[in-house]
Every structure is written in structure tokens, then in C-alpha cells.
Amino acid sequence: MIRSMRTGSVVVDLAAEAGGNIETTKPGECYRKHGVVHIGYVDLPSRLPTQASTLYANNISKLLMYMSDKDEFKINLTDEEVADKSESVPVEISPFVVTARKAGAITAGLGSLSIIGVLSPNVNFAAMTTTFALAGIVGYHTVWGVVPALHSPLMSVTNAISGTTVAGALCLMGGGMLPSNSSQTLAFGAAFISSINIGGGFVITKRMLDMFKRKDDPLEHNYLYAVPAALFLGGYYYGLQTNAPSAHSIAYLGSSLCCVGALGGLSSQRTARAGNALGMTGVVGGLAATLGSLNPDPDTLLQMATAIGIGSTIGVSDLPQLVAAFHSFVGLAATMTCLANYIAEHSHFLADPSGFAAAKLSLFLGTYIGGVTFTGSLMAYGKLQGILNSAATYLPARHALNSALLLGNGVALAIYMSNTDYSMGLQMLGLTTGLSSMMGVTLTMAIGGADMPVVITILNSYSGWALCAEGFMLNNNLLTIVGALIGSSGAILSYIMCKAMNRSLISVILGGVGTKSQGSGEAKAIEGTATLTNVSETIDWLTNANSVIIVPGYGLCAAQAQYPIAQLVKELSSRGIRVRFAVHPVAGRMPGQLNVLLAEAGVPYDIVEEMDDINNDFDSTDVVLVIGANDTVNSAAEDDPNSSIAGMPVLRVWRAKKVVIMKRTLGVGYAAVDNPVFFNDNTAMLLGDAKKMCDQLLTSLQGTSH
Incomplete structure (x- = not known):
């Protein structure tokens, strides 16, 4: 053998x-x-045993050598082949820690109120703080009820009611038919600028809300809201004639409640237009109450009417640029009103320095916030309008520059509060106007186009806080309440936008990149060849599908492709194909912009769904048509922990049976991250201008038989 x-x-x-x-x-x-x-x-x-140990040791040595670099022994725990794939067990926080955190937050809040109570210079300041706190709580709960599709109208209506800055300007106007000094001239300019917001804001809000109307919606009779408005104004007039002691304060309360109703009405499509009518009633009522409390002479009243009348007739109609422009008006009006108030009220500051310290501080803060809002909004307007490059522009040592500007404002505040000299105080206000205006430029120029939704909401919030500062400065409940509503509205929208991008608010403000979940290693390399398609093949896929989801992005907005795509949807729907839209929270350049554009083209709002509502439906979808979107449909956000968009919530289009992506090129989006979806086996790229491609798709579809 x-x-x-x-x-x-x-x-x-x-x-x-x-x-x-x-x-x-x-x-x-x-x-x-x-x-x-x-x-x-x-x-x-x-x-x-010896042999087994030797074999095992050899295997372990080879494994460790494979996991580490050639030159040094260093294991990369973020490597895909090394990282633990098992689900991590969540660490449970003890009930004690949870309760302690909540108790700590409440302690901080109540402690702050106690400090304010001790330092409060007078009863009026304490009462205004109470008004501010309650208005902030009301605004918080009201804004959370606004549906995402109406975030653009929300921004517009808050711009309109922010025009109540005119009330502060009216309080400082005088001199007869023409201003007679610098304070009155500044107040006239502030009233004129504020009125642009009132007229343009409500007109644009109405135009946007009308876009959401469907042909089969019941007739609306919103003109009937003129009845309660007339009764409200008539009742106030009667109170004036009878010298009712509380007529002014109750009128301010009624106007403030109407402004709350304007925001609350946006909780549904059914009540949105009624909310706009309430907002108009609130602003008109607030102006009437302000004029009634001032009781100006006929010549001054004519000057006021001229400023308000001319300003309110100026039309601005471009979205989303108008929103940024309106923010700049609020900021400029706030700054001018604060400067005018200092010039007019300085003698009172001298008479009672401690009693007017809070008003003096509010005046400075209003000037500072107004300056940042004014120039920051102009920068945002320039980027959105195409006047300026929409890409982020990074100045050398920009963080050091911004820190220096902030420090300069702090020094100006210290000198301003400790000095009683009129000239020195005015110089410090002028200095903070210049420094804050520079900050608005340096901060906004470092923010790229894709972060514009957050920038606009932040500026919206700034304008509200500037209005609050005016309210404290003038001891005006209306300005404080409306400012708190707008400030909380912008803050909540900013939070929603940042959450949708998995970004921190500070990172966006400072022009940072990357998400909070981004790892420290290198992002995965994308390999493969994209599959190109054409119009004819795309139409074949669409017409043979039972379910289609269209994902629009900023490319659709830029190309103005909403009209042909709306007709395409009608054609597909007439063939019995279920068609829906999936909208990412940060798609476009302002919150809710795509919802408005689709509504403008006649797309029914009930087939336009938000990301959280539709994301689980892609698995059962036959065809997904992506138009001008990139980062919001990038699977690297979920699959690559080292990607700069890791953890960002995205639309899971890659789970559909077929994905057609319409883009100009195979290039990256704003985040400069390669998209693996482009190279998937079930993805086809339809390259070209979105408007031209959509027109060709519509023409081809209309030429095919049912």
C-alpha cells in the first residue's frame, strides 16, 4: 500500500x-x-496543545497585521471591515439623572427670574418681562403647530407683522408735516421702511396661500372677517371718545391676539387664509391704538400717513429673496428707531439713570441686533438673487475677526452704560451700528447656498428679538408680544432645519461644514460607472409603473421646472398611476419653498408629502424621479459614518425598484460629497437642464397612447 x-x-x-x-x-x-x-x-x-496554540497564534498575528497599517501597528476602528457591526446596546440613563437634569433646568429658569426681580429697576420692567415670557410660551406652542408645507407663508406673515416696528417709529415722529430734527427724521425713515413689510408681507402671504387652493375646494368668504375688524376698531374709537382709561392697553391686547391667530391659522390649509386676515386686523389695530395714544396734531398725522401709505404700496414679489429683503427692513427700522429714541430720550436717562438703565440697555441691544439683521439679510438677499456668489466665502482668520467684532461691541456697551455724556453715548451707538453691521456681513458670507434655509430663519428670529428690544425700550406691550412671537418662530424653524441636516446651529452660523455624527476617518471611496438613460426610456419606466414618487430639489427651483412637471403629474395620474412628491425639509433655499412652487404650478397639496411621512414608502415604489436633488438623497448619510453628511436624515430613494436622477452633471452637490446612489444597479442618470428635460418628458408622454 x-x-x-x-x-x-x-x-x-x-x-x-x-x-x-x-x-x-x-x-x-x-x-x-x-x-x-x-x-x-x-x-x-x-x-x-502546543501545535494548536502555534496555529492559533499565527492566525491572530496575521489578522492583526491585516487590520493595521504596514508601517506601524495601529488599528483603525472606523474601518468598515474592522468596525463592530452588531447593534450597540443603548446605555440607559438612570431616572435620578433624568430628573436631576430637569430640576436643574427649572432651577436655572427660576433662579434667573429671581435675579431679574432683584435687579428690576421699576414695576414697568417687571410687567414687560412677564409679558415677554408669556408671549414667548404662546409663540412656542403656536409655531410648533404650523404644518411644514406652510413654513414659507409663516415666514412671510411674520415679516408682515414685524412691520409693527412702525409703532415704535410713530412714537418718535413729530415736527408737523416734515421732521424738524435728526430724531424725527430717523423715525420717519423707520416708519417708511417698516410699512414696506406690512404691505408687501401680507400681499405675498395671500399670494402664496392662494397657490394652495384646489379647484374643488369650497368657496371662501374671508371678506366677512372685515366685520370683527370693524367692530374692534369701532369699539376702540368709542373708548377714545369716552376717555376709557384702558382703551389703549386692551386694543394692544386685541391686536396681539390677532397676531397670534395669524400664526395659529397656519396649522392647516383650511384655516391659513383666515389667519392672514387676522394678522391684517392685528397690525391695523396696533397702528390705530398707537395713533390713538399719541393723539398727534393734523400736520404730524399727515406726515405719519405719508410714510405709512407710500411704504405699504411698494411691492416686492420674488421668492425667497423677498423674505431676506424684508428681514433687512426690520433690522434697519429697529436700528433707526433705537438711535432716534436715544436722541429724543437722553435727558430722561440723565434725570433717572438707574430707573432708565433697562431702557438704555434695550436700546443698545436693539441697535446691535438690528445692525446684524440688516446687513446679514442684505448678504442673504444678494446670494439668493444671484448678485453675490452663493458659495461660502471664507475670510482669513474669520473666527478671530468675528471674535474681535464681538469684543468691540462689548467694550462699546460697557462705555455706553457707564457714561452719561450725550456725545459719547451716541458715538458708542454709532460704533456698535458699524461693528454689528460688519458682523452681519462676515457671518453671512461664510455660509453657503444650501444653508440658506437656516440663515433665513435665524435672521427671522433676530428681527423678532430686535422688536422685543424696542418693546422694552418704549414700554410697549404690542412690540414685545409680536417680537416674542417672531423670535420664537424663527428659533423653532432654525431648530427644525438644523435637525433635518443633523447640524448644530452654531456650526451653521459660523460657516462650519459636516454633521454632528461625522466620524474621524476617511469617507468611503465611490467606485463604479453610472448608467445613463434618455427621455424615451424614462417614459417607458414611468408609464409601466403603478406607483411613482417625484423628489424635487433646488435644481427644480433654479430651472423653474415646476410647470412642466405639474403637467407630467396630471398626465400620469390620468393613466391611473399613483404619483406623489417627497419633499425634504431643507430642499430649496427657504423653508417650504418647494411646497409653494409646486402649489404655484397647480400641484394639489395633498399629494406633496414630507420626508417623515413618505420615507417608508420607497420600498413599495416602482419608479422614483429625482429632479435637481443630490445631498438630500445621498445614501452615504446612512451608510458611511465618515461622510461629512453622516447622520443627516435623507430620502431613501435607493430602495425603490427603479431610480431616475435628473441632474445637469454627475458632479457633487453643495456638501461636496459623492453620491453612491448614482452608481447603483437600479439607478439611471438623465443628464441635462431640469426645465428642458421635464419639457421633453411631457412632450414624449403626451405622444404615447394610454
Whole structure:
């Protein structure tokens, strides 16, 4: 048998200790005979552990060498082949820690109120703080009820009611038919600028809300809201004639409640237009109450009417640029009103320095916030209008520059509050106007186009806080309440936008990139070849589908492709195909912009769904048509922990049976991240201008039979 075996064969005689089962075995030896290795060891049991350990050690050594770099032993735990794929067990926080955190937050809040109570200079300041706190709570709960599709109208209506800055300007106007000094001139300009917001804001809000109307919606009779408005104004007029002591304060309360109703009405499409009517009633009522409390002479009243009348007739109609422009008006009006108030009220500051310290501080803060809002909004307007490059522009040592500007404002505040000299105080206000205006430029220029939704909401919030500062400065409940509503509205929208991008608010403001979940390693390299398609093939996929989801992005907005795509949807729907839209919260350049554009083109709002509502439906969808979107449909956000958009909520289009992505090129989006979806087997790229491609798709579809 041994002779018949091939050279190099091995035989192990386990019975070697007893003489062996093979004739050629030599007990206790390992030798070669006839080319066959004979193993006749009699101590195999004692040899096995050592051999097993050696083999195991070799395997472990090779594994560790494979996991580490060639030059040094360093294991990269973020590597895909090394990282733990098992689900991590969430660490449960003890109930004590949870309760302690909540108690700590409440302690901080109540402690702050106690400090304010001790430092409060007078009863009026304490009462205004109460009004501010309650208005902020009301605004918080009201704004959370606004549906995402109406976030653009929300921004517009808050711009309109922010025009109540005109009330502060009216309080400082005088001199007859023309202003007679610098304070009155500034107040006239502030009233004029504020009125632009009132007229343009409500007109644009109405236009946007009308876009959402469907042909089969019941007739609306919103003109009937003129009845309660007339009753409200008539009741206030009667109170003036009878010298009712509380007529002004109750009128301010009614106006403030109407402004709350304007925001609350946006909780549904059904009540949105009624809310706009309430907002108009609130602003008109607030102006009437302000004029009634001032009781100006006929010449001054004519000056006021001129400023308000001309300003309110100026039309601005471009979205989303108008929103940024309106923010700049609020900021400029706030700054001018604060400067005018300082000029007019400085003598009172001297008479009672401690009593007017809060008003003096509010005046400075209003100037500072107004300056940042004014220039920041102009920068945002320039980027959105195409006047300026929409990409982020990073100045050398920009963080140091912004820190220096902030420090300069702090120094100006310290000198301003500690000095009673009129000239020095005015110089410090002028200094903070310049420094804050520079901050608005340096902060906004470092923010790229894709972060514009957050920038606009932040500026919206700034304008509200500037209005609050005016309210404290003038001891005006209306300005404080409306400012708190607008400030909380912008803050909540900013939070929603940042959450949708998995970004921190500070990161966006400072022009940072990357998400909070981004790892420290290198992003995955994308390999593969994209599959190109054409209009004819795309139409075949669409017409043979039962379910289609269209994902629009900023590319659709830029190309103005909403009209052909709306007609395409009608054609597909007439063939019995279910068509829906999936809108990402940060798609476009302002909150809700795509919802407004689709409504403008006649797309029914009930087939336009938000990301959280539709994301689980992609698995059962036949065809997904992506138009001008990139980062919001990038699977790297979920699959690559080292991607700069890791953790960002995205639309999971890649789960559909077929994905058609319409883009100009295969290039990256704003986040400069390659999109693996482009190279998937179920993805086809339809390259070209969105408007031209949609027109060709519509023409081709209309030419095919049902």
C-alpha cells in the first residue's frame, strides 16, 4: 500500500505506541520511505496543545497585521471591515439623572427670574418681562403647530407683522408735516421702511396661500372677517371718545391676539387664509391704538400717513429673496428707531439713570441686533438673487475677526452704560451700528447656498428679538408680544432645519461644514460607472409603473421646472398611476419653498408629502424621479459614518425598484460629497437642464397612447 501512494503523502500511525498498524512504522520516529512521510510519534496527545496554540497564534498575528497599517501597528476602528457591526446596546440613563437634569433646568429658569426681580429697576420692567415670557410660551406652542408645507407663508406673515416696528417709529415722529430734527427724521425713515413689510408681507402671504387652493375646494368668504375688524376698531374709537382709561392697553391686547391667530391659522390649509386676515386686523389695530395714544396734531398725522401709505404700496414679489429683503427692513427700522429714541430720550436717562438703565440697555441691544439683521439679510438677499456668489466665502482668520467684532461691541456697551455724556453715548451707538453691521456681513458670507434655509430663519428670529428690544425700550406691550412671537418662530424653524441636516446651529452660523455624527476617518471611496438613460426610456419606466414618487430639489427651483412637471403629474395620474412628491425639509433655499412652487404650478397639496411621512414608502415604489436633488438623497448619510453628511436624515430613494436622477452633471452637490446612489444597479442618470428635460418628458408622454 505504501508503495502505491504518491510522493509527498503522509501517514500518521495512531497505534505506534503499541507497535503500529503499518508495517513500515517506526515507533517514536518521523521519517520518509518510498517518498511517503511516516509519523510514528507515541506522544501525540502531549504534542497537540502546543501545535494548536502555534496555529492559533499565527492566525491572530496575521489578522492583526491585516487590520493595521504596514508601517506601524495601529488599528483603525472606523474601518468598515474592522468596525463592530452588531447593534450597540443603548446605555440607559438612570431616572435620578433624568430628573436631576430637569430640576436643574427649572432651577436655572427660576433662579434667573429671581435675579431679574432683584435687579428690576421699576414695576414697568417687571410687567414687560412677564409679558415677554408669556408671549414667548404662546409663540412656542403656536409655531410648533404650523404644518411644514406652510413654513414659507409663516415666514412671510411674520415679516408682515414685524412691520409693527412702525409703532415704535410713530412714537418718535413729530415736527408737523416734515421732521424738524435728526430724531424725527430717523423715525420717519423707520416708519417708511417698516410699512414696506406690512404691505408687501401680507400681499405675498395671500399670494402664496392662494397657490394652495384646489379647484374643488369650497368657496371662501374671508371678506366677512372685515366685520370683527370693524367692530374692534369701532369699539376702540368709542373708548377714545369716552376717555376709557384702558382703551389703549386692551386694543394692544386685541391686536396681539390677532397676531397670534395669524400664526395659529397656519396649522392647516383650511384655516391659513383666515389667519392672514387676522394678522391684517392685528397690525391695523396696533397702528390705530398707537395713533390713538399719541393723539398727534393734523400736520404730524399727515406726515405719519405719508410714510405709512407710500411704504405699504411698494411691492416686492420674488421668492425667497423677498423674505431676506424684508428681514433687512426690520433690522434697519429697529436700528433707526433705537438711535432716534436715544436722541429724543437722553435727558430722561440723565434725570433717572438707574430707573432708565433697562431702557438704555434695550436700546443698545436693539441697535446691535438690528445692525446684524440688516446687513446679514442684505448678504442673504444678494446670494439668493444671484448678485453675490452663493458659495461660502471664507475670510482669513474669520473666527478671530468675528471674535474681535464681538469684543468691540462689548467694550462699546460697557462705555455706553457707564457714561452719561450725550456725545459719547451716541458715538458708542454709532460704533456698535458699524461693528454689528460688519458682523452681519462676515457671518453671512461664510455660509453657503444650501444653508440658506437656516440663515433665513435665524435672521427671522433676530428681527423678532430686535422688536422685543424696542418693546422694552418704549414700554410697549404690542412690540414685545409680536417680537416674542417672531423670535420664537424663527428659533423653532432654525431648530427644525438644523435637525433635518443633523447640524448644530452654531456650526451653521459660523460657516462650519459636516454633521454632528461625522466620524474621524476617511469617507468611503465611490467606485463604479453610472448608467445613463434618455427621455424615451424614462417614459417607458414611468408609464409601466403603478406607483411613482417625484423628489424635487433646488435644481427644480433654479430651472423653474415646476410647470412642466405639474403637467407630467396630471398626465400620469390620468393613466391611473399613483404619483406623489417627497419633499425634504431643507430642499430649496427657504423653508417650504418647494411646497409653494409646486402649489404655484397647480400641484394639489395633498399629494406633496414630507420626508417623515413618505420615507417608508420607497420600498413599495416602482419608479422614483429625482429632479435637481443630490445631498438630500445621498445614501452615504446612512451608510458611511465618515461622510461629512453622516447622520443627516435623507430620502431613501435607493430602495425603490427603479431610480431616475435628473441632474445637469454627475458632479457633487453643495456638501461636496459623492453620491453612491448614482452608481447603483437600479439607478439611471438623465443628464441635462431640469426645465428642458421635464419639457421633453411631457412632450414624449403626451405622444404615447394610454
